[in-house]
Amino acid sequence: MDLLQKFKPILYLHNKELTTPMNLDEQISKSELCVGGKLKEVRKCCGPPIQVRENRKILCPKGKIILPLEEKYDIPGRYLNYVADIPKPCPNTINNVPFYCKVIEHDDYIDLVYIFNYCYNNCFRWMGIYLTGEHQADIENVRIRINKEGTKITNMYFSAHGGDQCRWAHYDNIEWHEYGIRPIVYVAKGSHANYPNSGTWWRIFGFANDKTENGIKWFPDNLVNLEDRSDLVNFSGPLGNSGCSIGGTWENTAPLNQCPSFCFRFFYPVSEKVVRVIKWIKTRKCFQKEYKEYEPSLN
Secondary structure, eight states, X not given: XXXXXXXXXXXXXXXXXOSOBOOHHHHHHTEEXXXXXXXEEEOOSSSOOEEEEETOEEEEOTTOOOSSOOGGGOOTTOEEEEOSOOOOOOTTTXXXXXXXXXXXXXSSEEEEEEEEEEEEEOOOEETTEEOSOOEEXXXXXXXXXXXXXXXXXXXXEEOOSSGGGOEEEEGGGSOEEETTTEEEEEEOTTTOOEESSOEEEOOGGGTSOEEEOSOEEEOOSOEEEGGGOHHHHTOOSOSSTTOOOTTOOOSOOOOTTXXXXXXXXXXXXXXXXXXXXXXXXXXXXXXXXXXOOOOOOOO
């Protein structure tokens, strides 16, 4: 826990963020355990769309769920359905919400994983039009890589929408509150994607840009080491309709050279398909001499 506290990052949420980070125990207490049901999007004239589960079977009602679950609830396809208001972040209380953490030791380095829980991922909005992207449960993370001696940060990983949109940042490209010790993370409005700098991160032809700023500071004293919370880690069902789970595999992450460029983000998902084709071509023996190893742009 000493290393986790020593290198704990500072997060800045957007001042117009609509969803506060939430303690997992609180989220579970405000959820019902369900199975089945059809996912439906309810759209309103003047507000964002809301996803609901129709005809779901409630196995355990709100306020009655206790982890680890009883054996009778060990049913394939079970999930948690959040059924409470979605509060906005409050600067006076946000630091009551902990970071969830894990230390992963490797032969030559140590990874410190900090995990952040939000009960809802908000819809993207473009020119007043609500598009898509909303879902229950949103678990994000950053990974701070330090040397084996535990004295120096070398690289930092920022989760953002999953897959090829996540990024590694070198020591020199990280913003610091305390140089070399306390990195800064900027959280995108609505999507909660993590970035090393504030500003607009252009995505998907400009329709789903991530906006970050030096807004609401989240820097809790309390860190919850997942090694001490097997009840959370061992819950195999999704926390909402997005499929994300706190018990995910944290040991592996993207290649260290992954740092998607502006063009990759802007033309996504077309750019992702192009990259897949390039990667496939380079595996063909007859082309291996003609194509160099693909490395995402660091610019």
